[in-house]
Amino acid sequence: MQAELRTRTGELIHEFSFPDFQLTPEVAMWGSRIFVLRDPFNIKLDSDRTVFYEACAWSVEASDAFAHLQSEPLEPPVINKPAPPPADRSQQCLTNGSPVTADHREIDPESGQQKAYVVLTQEERAKGFVRPVRRTYTHVGVWTEMISGDGVTSKQRVGGCDTDTKMGQALAETYARDPGFYSGTFCCFCRVHRPLNEFVWKDTSEQVGS
Numbered sequence: 001m002q003a004e005l006r007t008r009t010g011e012l013i014h015e016f017s018f019p020d021f022q023l024t025p026e027v028a029m030w031g032s033r034i035f036v037l038r039d040p041f042n043i044k045l046d047s048d049r050t051v052f053y054e055a056c057a058w059s060v061e062a063s064d065a066f067a068h069l070q071s072e073p074l075e076p077p078v079i080n081k082p083a084p085p086p087a088d089r090s091q092q093c094l095t096n097g098s099p100v101t102a103d104h105r106e107i108d109p110e111s112g113q114q115k116a117y118v119v120l121t122q123e124e125r126a127k128g129f130v131r132p133v134r135r136t137y138t139h140v141g142v143w144t145e146m147i148s149g150d151g152v153t154s155k156q157r158v159g160g161c162d163t164d165t166k167m168g169q170a171l172a173e174t175y176a177r178d179p180g181f182y183s184g185t186f187c188c189f190c191r192v193h194r195p196l197n198e199f200v201w202k203d204t205s206e207q208v209g210s
């Protein structure tokens with residue numbers, strides 16, 4: 001078969017022929033350069049030859065760790081980093097970095113949000129996180145035991161609106177640094193602050209603040 005190698009934008013680099021395969025190879029290697037049958041810029045060259053376009057390729061090293069994962073059950077990775085020191089809750093400021101004001105808890109009647117929110121200072125947050133930094137949570141309600149007519153009990157979430165609320169980076173980092181820092185949070189749909197046991201991090205069953 002007649003074939004050609006071209007750049008991603010269609011310039012001819014090299015012409016060659018290869019034996020007739022039952023299945024046309026998807027990849028052609030020319031020295032260390034790699035070419036694929038895919039036409040990345042959809043040029044649709046009018047060529048009667050098989051055209052391979054140069055590909056952006058990344059060579060992945062097959063490390064010992066990877067071989068281990070293939071043959072044995074996954075074990076949690078050993079993290080050698082020392083645990084961060086406990087958070088110093090006296091190191092507080094408002095989300096914009098300014099000092100905490102006496103009236104920051106005043107509710108804005110328009111939004112239902114506080115005038116401002118307290119976070120741990122940037123310096124304190126930088127000492128290390130004990131949880132991932134997550135910015136979006138879902139108002140799922142609180143687990144409640146329900147008894148049906150025939151006396152069967154089940155647990156259901158009650159009182160949530162299933163809406164996602166996204167918070168700012170400073171708040172998210174404060175949760176990650178000190179999960180117990182807050183006792184409640186805001187739902188952007190209900191426009192009220194509710195206890196944390198009504199919220200989970202988006203797409204998890206993990207309670208916010210745990």
Ligand SMILES: [Zn+2]
Nearest residue numbers: 139161187190
């Ligand atoms: Zn809600």
